[in-house]
Amino acid sequence: MSITAGERTRFGRLGDSITRPDGGAKVQGTFAFSSDLGADNALWGATLRSPHPYARIVSIDVSPAYRISGVEAIITAEDVPGELTYGLISQDQPVFASEFVRFVGEPIAAVAADHPETCRRALEAIIVVYEVLEPLTDPERAIDGSHPPIHPDGNVIRHQRIVCGDVDATGAVVVEGNYEIGMQDQAFLGLEAALATPDPGGAGIDLHVATQWLHEDQKQIAACLGLPVDSIRLTLGGVGGAFGAREDISLQVHTCLLALRTGRPVRIHYSRAESFLGHVHRHPARIWMRHHATADGRIVKVEARMVFDGGAYASTSSAVLINGITHTQGPYKCANAIVDGYAVRTNNLPCGAMRGFGVVQACFAHESQMDKLAVACGIDPIELRLLNAMEIGDKLITGQIIENVAPVARCIRETAALPLPDEPVGGHDGNVMRLPGGAGRTADSGHIRRGIGFAVSIKNLMYSEGFDDYSTARCRLADGIATLKFATSEVGQGFVTIAGQIARSVLGVDDVVLDPIDTGVGSAGSTSASRQTWMSGGAVNAACHKVRGLMFDAVASSHGLDASDLSIEGADIVDSVGVFRISVAEATAGLAFDETVEYRHTPTEDLDENGQGNCHTAFAFVAHRAVVDVDPELGLVKVIQIATAQDVGRALNPLSVRGQIEGGIAQGLGLAVMEEIIMTNGRVRNASFTDYLLPTFLDMPDVVISLIEEPDPIAPLGAKGVGEPPTISSTPAIVAAIRDAIGRPIDRVPVRPTDIVALV
Amino acid sequence: MSDQLAAATVVGLDEHYRLHVNGTDHDVRDAWVGESLLYVLRERLGLTGSKGACEQGECGSCSVLVDGELVCSCLVMAASAIGQPILTIEGIAPVGSPSDVQQAFVDAGAVQCGFCTPGLIMATHNLLERSPDPDVVEIREELSGNVCRCTGYGRIIDAVQRVSIARRAEAAE
Numbered sequence: 001m002s003i004t005a006g007e008r009t010r011f012g013r014l015g016d017s018i019t020r021p022d023g024g025a026k027v028q029g030t031f032a033f034s035s036d037l038g039a040d041n042a043l044w045g046a047t048l049r050s051p052h053p054y055a056r057i058v059s060i061d062v063s064p065a066y067r068i069s070g071v072e073a074i075i076t077a078e079d080v081p082g083e084l085t086y087g088l089i090s091q092d093q094p095v096f097a098s099e100f101v102r103f104v105g106e107p108i109a110a111v112a113a114d115h116p117e118t119c120r121r122a123l124e125a126i127i128v129v130y131e132v133l134e135p136l137t138d139p140e141r142a143i144d145g146s147h148p149p150i151h152p153d154g155n156v157i158r159h160q161r162i163v164c165g166d167v168d169a170t171g172a173v174v175v176e177g178n179y180e181i182g183m184q185d186q187a188f189l190g191l192e193a194a195l196a197t198p199d200p201g202g203a204g205i206d207l208h209v210a211t212q213w214l215h216e217d218q219k220q221i222a223a224c225l226g227l228p229v230d231s232i233r234l235t236l237g238g239v240g241g242a243f244g245a246r247e248d249i250s251l252q253v254h255t256c257l258l259a260l261r262t263g264r265p266v267r268i269h270y271s272r273a274e275s276f277l278g279h280v281h282r283h284p285a286r287i288w289m290r291h292h293a294t295a296d297g298r299i300v301k302v303e304a305r306m307v308f309d310g311g312a313y314a315s316t317s318s319a320v321l322i323n324g325i326t327h328t329q330g331p332y333k334c335a336n337a338i339v340d341g342y343a344v345r346t347n348n349l350p351c352g353a354m355r356g357f358g359v360v361q362a363c364f365a366h367e368s369q370m371d372k373l374a375v376a377c378g379i380d381p382i383e384l385r386l387l388n389a390m391e392i393g394d395k396l397i398t399g400q401i402i403e404n405v406a407p408v409a410r411c412i413r414e415t416a417a418l419p420l421p422d423e424p425v426g427g428h429d430g431n432v433m434r435l436p437g438g439a440g441r442t443a444d445s446g447h448i449r450r451g452i453g454f455a456v457s458i459k460n461l462m463y464s465e466g467f468d469d470y471s472t473a474r475c476r477l478a479d480g481i482a483t484l485k486f487a488t489s490e491v492g493q494g495f496v497t498i499a500g501q502i503a504r505s506v507l508g509v510d511d512v513v514l515d516p517i518d519t520g521v522g523s524a525g526s527t528s529a530s531r532q533t534w535m536s537g538g539a540v541n542a543a544c545h546k547v548r549g550l551m552f553d554a555v556a557s558s559h560g561l562d563a564s565d566l567s568i569e570g571a572d573i574v575d576s577v578g579v580f581r582i583s584v585a586e587a588t589a590g591l592a593f594d595e596t597v598e599y600r601h602t603p604t605e606d607l608d609e610n611g612q613g614n615c616h617t618a619f620a621f622v623a624h625r626a627v628v629d630v631d632p633e634l635g636l637v638k639v640i641q642i643a644t645a646q647d648v649g650r651a652l653n654p655l656s657v658r659g660q661i662e663g664g665i666a667q668g669l670g671l672a673v674m675e676e677i678i679m680t681n682g683r684v685r686n687a688s689f690t691d692y693l694l695p696t697f698l699d700m701p702d703v704v705i706s707l708i709e710e711p712d713p714i715a716p717l718g719a720k721g722v723g724e725p726p727t728i729s730s731t732p733a734i735v736a737a738i739r740d741a742i743g744r745p746i747d748r749v750p751v752r753p754t755d756i757v758a759l760v
Numbered sequence: 761m762s763d764q765l766a767a768a769t770v771v772g773l774d775e776h777y778r779l780h781v782n783g784t785d786h787d788v789r790d791a792w793v794g795e796s797l798l799y800v801l802r803e804r805l806g807l808t809g810s811k812g813a814c815e816q817g818e819c820g821s822c823s824v825l826v827d828g829e830l831v832c833s834c835l836v837m838a839a840s841a842i843g844q845p846i847l848t849i850e851g852i853a854p855v856g857s858p859s860d861v862q863q864a865f866v867d868a869g870a871v872q873c874g875f876c877t878p879g880l881i882m883a884t885h886n887l888l889e890r891s892p893d894p895d896v897v898e899i900r901e902e903l904s905g906n907v908c909r910c911t912g913y914g915r916i917i918d919a920v921q922r923v924s925i926a927r928r929a930e931a932a933e
Contacts, residue, residue: 023866026874027858027881029809029849033874036808115773116799117792189813189821189875189909240811240875241909272814433897492873492910655869655915662912663872689818689907697900700913 017655034237035193039265046119050101053682082226102312105277135347142344162611165336171292171300180748182676190240196259204231215523244353276687280352315352323358367732414645436636453736457729472522473539480585506544530721538716635753649720664726782851800838809849820906868919872910
């Protein structure tokens, strides 16, 4: 895919709400998603998965499947030539299970055949004999040691404490609670899909795949295939959403193995049911939290115990845990803390990255606590939050100092000042579609109660704990046209849009061409952790500046000027006196400049045994206010409005920022009132869009937004990532509004009808 | 499974029929009778603009018009659409000349990952033909069969309203 943003106007610089360069192709159906890619002579691949949460594999007999016409290859663990396991942080997950299966849906074998239906029949024909074992599904049993290890690495993936200040400190007011967060699915619409095309002779392979991090996939695939990294060439297949679920390996290795085995292109497409089993989810968590405060509401100490259920394999659980516990205090001053956190292994579905990454869980607990504290102190919930709002120079419970920008109080005040909906229950027109439950299931509007809730959050940006976090970009400028090359996964967030804006702003060009996104340039790191605007934006910005420096040198030398006097004005190069002026197109005619840059953020540190250390690099803040209507007899909720003021640093593309905020809130709303993967004894009960409910047009309210632009001096463009914060405190704000409406405590999400009517 | 049974389960790729898609007749040859309209459009006719995302008719990503009716093509057997006009996203407007709805989606920021977009374009065209001036509640109700995971729907509603207003203005001229 090559995208040309060709408008001949000065529009399209940083700060402009320009439209997506891939928008035209996407609305006309010509944009190539990974599932749209085919090849001559291609086979279909499919994966045999465990029906049991925990079992010993006694035997696997693939021979009956080979007798089905059209089946070309069947592979199991015995056919993996390189490393038998993979993983983002620790390589503990088998390519194919061989001795044990540890979750429902774990891959055991894969087939390649001429038709998806042939694949399905082949999978049915494979005979696996299991010795079914008692699954470990209660995270507490992973901690207390009462269940034998289900994996050689043990049942505790990571345990980390934070001990800060005076652990014996107490306050006049003490509030506590036990909170539960359900397992949420990213539910991107574009199902997992890949196309692998082997080199003749099998020395290498081309893989088109929808992923968040091409180079990490490349590294893990190469290790499992036993091939040099450079022989695995990845190209980003169009990505139909990600939200964390494409950070781990799913079908990448299987597709490559089948292609190498058959010598033919192989496509694997997951079904929706398979997708629920085939990627990691948001960790379900149980959190106990206790706040000590002065009688007038100042937080003295926070205590917490957090347990994140990582499921069968580690994925990013250890990093999710650290995000959770290091955000225990929320965006509030807190001098003393004692926090105990566990990420554990169970026979539930593996969990890993999802938008918000551990902070969603912590925020639901600390914001529920703030409301309890407000009641206990007799203070308005917004005033209590303002009283404790973090400021620049404050110390986190990890000992890290908040530097540069911390507009917490401003987020709270601006959110509170946004207009409330003027509509009465049911709207001015009395349309029943405006009531909870819509037309079909609602009591009369006289029974509906309205509630308002508030929540605030802090979110770390980029990777933490000493990770060498960088992004690479290449910029070429010739004849007035800039060409950008990066491996940054465009998953829908719009990096391709702002990349062009950066180049136009720095170089004064109008035409920006984006090269295909592939491993033909250095790593961009992952499209996660709200990091690509900062990181890949920083890399593109730095590469463009280097090229601009070369261009200024060339212009200066050919016109007898001093390069340091030159600058860009519109589409021209001008000198500081204002006498000299030449268009960039003219200045670069017949010339070519080409620079590649790696951008790194400020280094971070590991936490010590007491959870102390500068483990994060930067933070963003946001506040949310929710207005809900609740039918207390039927347990139905309709969210009427969300208001939010978000610390974005600088809005490089306000329309794009708005899209991230509205979309992120929709996912926060989903977690608040409907989205949960329900598991019973290790088995998933709702792996479909019929049973796993997603917010629709009717569920999502209007969003009123205030952007807080205080450019961060350490951010290359002053801009912070904006993707995750909307998802984080929108959830507790909605739950607070439901509590306000019904006047009863609710300590878990998603809120179910039974939590509201209290039948259970 | 016995050898005999395995041999009996060979896929029968032997159906031949003709579909009328976007004004053109297309021959479908050597097909399995169990294929959905979505599969045939995408895999046999190369019309990959319609997307598969749930396979249960819950998300609307595969929306097409069959004989003027908006359907989820994942739920329609291809062979059952024989003899009926089928309109897909590829038939809405020539490449490079987007329809008013398509352009409004781009301009309003209604597209992020874009996977739901073709289905929503089909549903929006269908809605505005039946109801040229829908209010927000009607837009929400009518499009609620199309799930979008990226946008939170706000910009999509804006796009639909833009088209409605522009068409009204055009009609008034």
